[in-house]
Amino acid sequence: MDAVQQVFKGTFIHSTARCACEVKENHILGTGKDGKILFFEDAHTQSRLAQKWGFDESNIQALGKNEFFMPGMIDTHIHAPQYTFIGTGMERPLLEWLAHTTFPIEDTFSDIENARNKYSAVVRRTLRNGTTTACYFATIHTDASIVLADTANQYGQRAFIGKICMDHNDTYQKYKETTEESIRETKRFVEVLKKKKYDRVKPIITPRFAISCSERLLNELGKLADENDLHIQTVMAHGCYLTNEELDIFRERGAAVSHCPNSNISLCSGHLDVRNVLNHRVKVGLGTDVAGGYSISLLDAIRKSIETSKILFMERSKNDWDTNDIESFQKGNMTPNGINRGAENIPITPEKNPNVLSYKDAFRLATLGGSEALSIDHMTGNFEVGKEFDALLINPDAKDSHFEVFSHIPKEKQSKSKIIDQTIKNFLFIGREQHKIELKDIYYQVY
Known part of the structure; x- marks a missing residue:
């Protein structure tokens, strides 16, 4: 049996086949000498794991209050x-x-x-x-x-x-x-x-x-x-103008698309409808396309992929309107998105529209989606047992952090999971290099 090299305990977030952004609180993960994940379980199994793998409390590296691991x-x-x-x-x-x-x-x-x-x-x-x-x-x-x-x-x-x-x-x-x-x-x-x-x-x-x-x-x-x-x-690369028929060919032949939203916008190339690509079961990852894109950060790609999907949503909403729609809206019988008001009188927002990418969807594209696009998802992309522990340790409380962790949730409704969810959103939307500036916080080979 492989010997345990490192053991970590805390919060982990990753994507799986069924969940775009799965949060695992109070979990324990161990790696072998080859850097591969030996176990990843709820921390209540710690005693059993310690007995099986031969480690004790002193071997465990516990994460800080707001720290979390995510895949590289x-x-x-x-x-x-x-x-x-x-x-x-x-x-x-x-x-x-x-x-x-x-x-x-x-x-x-x-x-x-x-x-x-x-x-x-x-x-x-x-x-x-x-x-x-x-x-x-x-x-x-x-x-x-x-x-x-x-x-x-x-x-x-x-x-x-x-x-x-x-x-x-x-x-x-x-x-x-x-x-x-x-x-x-x-x-x-x-x-x-x-x-x-x-x-x-x-x-x-x-x-x-x-x-x-x-x-x-x-x-x-x-x-x-x-x-x-x-x-x-x-x-x-790009694929902004792929037809549905071409996407079917991509799926049949196992081809993938690299979505480069910064470059697509900067060079006026067009907007990729990622949701349509995914609906055709074609693999999609994110790319910076430096220097067609002006940012080397995949956090920027995450943000611009979300913005691109919202732009497409707004363009389609506008194009779907006709004269009767405008008159109906002016009379208060229709929402700005062209949806007739029903009894609930709730407008359809981009966040509630299944065609708009959520932050969870974009997170998946930057991690597991990329590994699938490059056909290395058997080695990396998430924290499944047997894969390499290719991970970033994110510390929102780092020196010179670009954001603070606040909670606007009433105390009686607060939970760690809600605070973690908020912290993840803050990091994906406004985090930057300061949160992982030291190469020692990238866990796989860099020390």
Whole structure:
């Protein structure tokens, strides 16, 4: 039987197949030497667990009053080199932004020392923002892409690393490969990473996007992915204009969507109807799409995914109105959402509309949803026994915390569960890096 390495006791929140945001108060969790979860049960079973696994009270790390564990967040779409110019050039349309800002700066990553310094910064910053798993686009440079893989492994971040492939680039001719070079260098990249045998860092096949790759290159990359059982990156991103028929194909083939709401808004790409995607039983995770998106934080992605769903709700409510609806509303017979008033006279709000994402839904997208999208939900995404303890310790009472924990619930109705629920909402909506600034509070490999 595996020996217990760590034991934690307190509040845990995670997503399961049946619950988008499950709160487990007064629970006890133990991990083995390999970092995998050995047990996760109500604390009233502590004596039995201690006898079975051979630990005592002194071995238990108890969480503070308002602290809680949550799974590490998963960024399913991020461009590592673009962190260096995040927030710049946002006034330009996409192709112009690529030509004037993105491609020229990415081209400088042919310098290995430049790549090493900047990739160290992006990996540390994503970790400090709670991203314990990232699906990275690198650049066309093989050696620099290997540096990114080495850096992620050094800091203990789980990562999929993609050497970008592009044999067409009419907007910035200097930054591209020949077809043969792209195929050859991608094979070399995959072979080098496979030989390194990193536990948490893997190569991923990464065509930049459709117009930057020839048909021959795409075909060869597809063969390479099949031969090495590798993920393919680009097909997952955005998906704002997928039809219902296309979503059915996604489901049938096991494809997933990376929802990048900040980027979608910043680049005027459109709004993804996440609820419709989920209704088609297609896997969905969240992405920052740095630097198309101007925030490296998945907390921002959580918030903007909720805002996007509310914008879609409002747009549809407005479009559904006709002249009779307006007249009925003006007479007081209809709610602003186009619903005839009944006996209860209660308007339908976004929070009560099943098509609008709740904070619980968005929390799931950032954790378990991301692990499902990347097909690693057997390893991470929640606190099920057998998975790696990939977790963030959130402390709302941390020094320089961005919010205070107050309770507006009457004392006679107060309960710890209600206070915890309020604290979780506060963290997801206004929390930021200060709540997990120390890498030691990310539990898996970073110490």
